[in-house]
Amino acid sequence: MYLTHLECPRCGARHDAGRLANLCACGSPLLARYDLAAVGRGVTPAALAGRAADLWRYRELLPVAGDPVTLGEGWTPLWPAPRYGDHIGVPGLLVKDEGLVPTGSFKARGAAVGVSRARELGATHVAMPTNGNAGAAWATYAARAGLAATIAMPRDAPAICRNEVVAAGATLHLVDGVISDAGRLIREIVDKDGIFDVSTLKEPYRIEGKKTMGYEIVEQLGWRVPDVIVYPTGGGVGLIGIHKALGELRALGWIGDRLPRLVAVQASGCAPVVRAFDAGERRTEPWPDARTVAFGINVPAPLGDELILDALSATGGTAIAVDDAELLADLRAFGAREGLLLCPEGAAGLSAVRRLRATGWIGAAEEVVVLNTGAGIKYPDTVAAGTPPSS
Numbered sequence: 115m116y117l118t119h120l121e122c123p124r125c126g127a128r129h130d131a132g133r134l135a136n137l138c139a140c141g142s143p144l145l146a147r148y149d150l151a152a153v154g155r156g157v158t159p160a161a162l163a164g165r166a167a168d169l170w171r172y173r174e175l176l177p178v179a180g181d182p183v184t185l186g187e188g189w190t191p192l193w194p195a196p197r198y199g200d201h202i203g204v205p206g207l208l209v210k211d212e213g214l215v216p217t218g219s220f221k222a223r224g225a226a227v228g229v230s231r232a233r234e235l236g237a238t239h240v241a242m243p244t245n246g247n248a249g250a251a252w253a254t255y256a257a258r259a260g261l262a263a264t265i266a267m268p269r270d271a272p273a274i275c276r277n278e279v280v281a282a283g284a285t286l287h288l289v290d291g292v293i294s295d296a297g298r299l300i301r302e303i304v305d306k307d308g309i310f311d312v313s314t315l316k317e318p319y320r321i322e323g324k325k326t327m328g329y330e331i332v333e334q335l336g337w338r339v340p341d342v343i344v345y346p347t348g349g350g351v352g353l354i355g356i357h358k359a360l361g362e363l364r365a366l367g368w369i370g371d372r373l374p375r376l377v378a379v380q381a382s383g384c385a386p387v388v389r390a391f392d393a394g395e396r397r398t399e400p401w402p403d404a405r406t407v408a409f410g411i412n413v414p415a416p417l418g419d420e421l422i423l424d425a426l427s428a429t430g431g432t433a434i435a436v437d438d439a440e441l442l443a444d445l446r447a448f449g450a451r452e453g454l455l456l457c458p459e460g461a462a463g464l465s466a467v468r469r470l471r472a473t474g475w476i477g478a479a480e481e482v483v484v485l486n487t488g489a490g491i492k493y494p495d496t497v498a499a500g501t502p503p504s505s
């Protein structure tokens with residue numbers, strides 16, 4: 115293993131990676147750091163080509179020493195979407211389909227790596243608030259690892275995620291309100307019972323799982339970066355992770371200096387990152403009365419706001435909010451042209467591309483990757499049979 119330490123991106127403090135860790139004393143999330151020079155001597159892009167089609171192909175860049183807890187997560191397809199792309203004036207559109215990951219969302223990447231590391235550092239019981247998919251994934255991987263899990267989610271989270279948590283034998287708490295209300299309940303539980311808190315960005319290894327989306331995009335393009343990567347942003351872990359992955363690949367010399375422009379997509383009913391980005395601020399303000407059909411991005415106060423905003427500015431990216439009606443129309447328009455039922459969060463990414471193309475921020479010849487972060491079939495109500503398809 116090439117993991118050396120944990121680093122605070124805010125105050126620079128160095129932390130021991132050999133024991134269970136949450137936030138830095140200054141309140142910032144921590145980032146895992148590796149001996150990249152040694153990684154570069156130990157493995158090359160060419161050597162990765164013959165490895166298993168899962169995220170553990172990047173094991174030198176992951177924080178797990180022993181056998182990982184796995185259900186075969188990662189290495190999802192990166193599909194060209196030329197018909198929908200032509201429709202919105204971006205023929206170079208690609209969609210990475212995270213719906214094929216176990217538990218039906220990219221959250222399994224973070225859970226596989228986070229649970230693997232928590233287990234090897236001695237955790238026996240993990241707890242977290244969730245908008246649904248992360249809880250389903252962590253409950254599933256905790257069960258697979260022989261750990262107990264306690265999950266709290268809003269009462270109106272997708273029913274299937276609730277059921278997945280119960281099916282995996284975890285303890286489920288339903289709360290009235292949004293993910294931050296579930297977070298308050300989890301804080302009480304971890305304080306009282308000494309359970310390991312794996313809330314979004316409160317432990318450092320979920321990012322490590324999610325960053326593999328960034329490695330895969332680059333490897334699947336033949337060790338080349340696209341012009342733009344569009345990510346539906348709630349807690350922002352995926353976006354922060356992709357940015358971290360790109361930085362690591364650049365430090366390794368596996369890609370050049372140019373990075374893709376990263377785009378954080380939010381719903382107009384919950385857009386704290388967009389508001390802060392537009393105002394040129396470094397932190398977000400909690401979004402009041404947050405609501406959107408794209409449930410996974412209904413996060414009114416993301417803990418990693420600084421890291422999200424840094425990723426956008428460091429790459430010349432942007433943040434944009436889209437309406438529920440618009441993303442549902444794009445979900446239909448995409449399905450009819452490309453035959454893939456997206457999750458509403460992924461569809462929000464398409465609405466963002468359409469809008470950014472219309473303003474000229476995305477050029478007609480650019481290569482744009484949208485993350486479809488989950489399986490459309492986890493959200494059976496985004497399309498009603500009997501409603502005519504949109505144009």
Ligand SMILES: Cc1ncc(COP(=O)(O)O)c(C=O)c1O
Nearest residue numbers: 247348349350351352410487488
């Ligand atoms: C399907 C889906 N997309 C996107 C997100 C947002 O994830 P992140 O915390 O990485 O911003 C979530 C989070 O719940 C989700 O379930």
Ligand SMILES: [Zn+2]
Nearest residue numbers: 122125138140
């Ligand atoms: Zn710090």
